[in-house]
Amino acid sequence: MWEIIVASLMVIAEARYENVNIKQDWWETAVFYQIYPRSFMDSDGDGVGDLNGITSRLEYLKEIGVNAAWLSSVFKSPMHDFGYDVSDFYTIQPEYGSMEDFEQLLKKANELDIKVVLDLVPNHTSNESEWFIKSASRDEYYSDWYIWENGHMDDNGFRRPPNNWISLFRKSAWTYSPNRDQFYLHQFGEAQPDLNFRNPVVVDEIKNIIKFWLEKGVAGMRINSVNHFFEIDKDIYGGRYPDEPITGKPGLGPDDYGYLEHIYTKDQDETYEMVSQIRDVFDAITLRNNVTRVMMTDAYTSIKNAVRYYGEGIHSGAHIPFNFALVENLDKDSDARDIKYVVDRWLTYKPLRKQANWVIGNHDVSRVASRFRPELVDAFNMLVLLLPGIAITYMGEEIGMLNGFVPWSETKDPLACNTDDPVNFIEVSRDPVRTPFQWSNGKNAGFSTADKTWLPVAEGFEHLNVANQRSAVRSHYQVYRTLTNLRIRPAFRFGRYESLALNNDVFAFKRWYNDDTYVVVMNVGKTYRIVNLTAFDLIFGQLEVEASSVLSSRTYSDNVQAGYLDLAADEALVLRMQV
Incomplete structure (x- = not known):
């Protein structure tokens, strides 16, 4: 409890001195919208989403207040892990389209003032990459581009891996290559061999890839799985x-x-220096073009490690090191105190003058409506969009999409397939959060004209879709649009922040700038609650409703009493102090 109190005081103190300079770069208060290309929009009827499909829906992103479209990997790939096993970093995956299609997407996005950000997966490549094939053949130039190691023969004459390291996708992280008569390391699937970041030629090639896409006009890149770049230096052992x-x-x-403690295969100190080197590439192109090229990093790690990606000392880090606190530290049993602790903890740990960012879902994580419950979709969108900093939304969260059901017979996710378990695979499968986007109540939810889509469309799309929510007076879509409009106001762009857990169920936070003051309050419990908002300094009298969750009895411009606010179960409100 004392840790929570101290963290809260530090956050309040920080807020009083932070954001005094109101000049902000484009990314610092942006709404980033993650698109999983296979599942967003299919333009050619093959059942797979593509670049032209994304281009055709860019107006939708503008409509809901998105500033940047972040695309999951679109590079050429055998698709064993659906783009996260890249065979050519300079080429678009053919089933997604051509380079000309990508350039047309950039052109249309630019016309709409929407930035385009790409996913880069430099930790590993595909085992069908030319680099790997040549490395496996001991080509002089490529021989040391990957992590190769000798195995050993056991007492029964069976060939065994070099050690006990385990892949994130289960089973040994080593696979034998007969061509080279050695094992290669893959911290993910066996089709995803790890690159050797201790080889300066590999590092230079990764930098060249980044330069290529940034010079083409991409506004930034998310560097995937950065904390897996380095393994322990074996020479020490x-x-x-x-x-x-x-x-x-x-x-x-x-x-x-989870059977092993991964002290040798992730979070090595060399990683942070490498991130600084990569940031230099972004900064050089920013200076040349006079428009910031933003670097995002992705690392599931401890909060102490996560905030190190902002940079240390004279070394710059990422503009946006992803904050997975809302993903990793909250679940359906979390209450208001947990939310306060998780939010305030990140704001306390991050460097004082760096921007926070908020992520509540992605293509690897159960959707908000399924992970918590559908009634809390608006509350969590209020958190992501109205807390200080950058908002990151996974496609479909703005309409409260639910996880789909993908049976074993149609499962595509290698993480699930690697369980070899047709009963319990669903516990780890990522397919349910990757089902096609639900545009309408038409065929395949308006995603595709194909007879069969690459993953089945989720049940219930006939009612839960963009078209229905667009035409409704109250819907998650309407709430989301209201929130993205609200976050443009000075109080949310660069205002101060204070939070309270008013009881076990009700979390509230205050944002203010000069005399413009708001309170965001949410009942995350399942029972009716009465709270007193005058627990916040200078909150009194009447407040006016600016936004309300779908099932709330309140609507825009309704008045409520600060000293006595009754909240229904799951009700969430954005209130403005009347002056």
């Missing part, structure tokens, strides 16, 4: 990679990633 210690967690076997 006599030239061999050591085993990782066992966690001892119950219910886990030697094939499960």
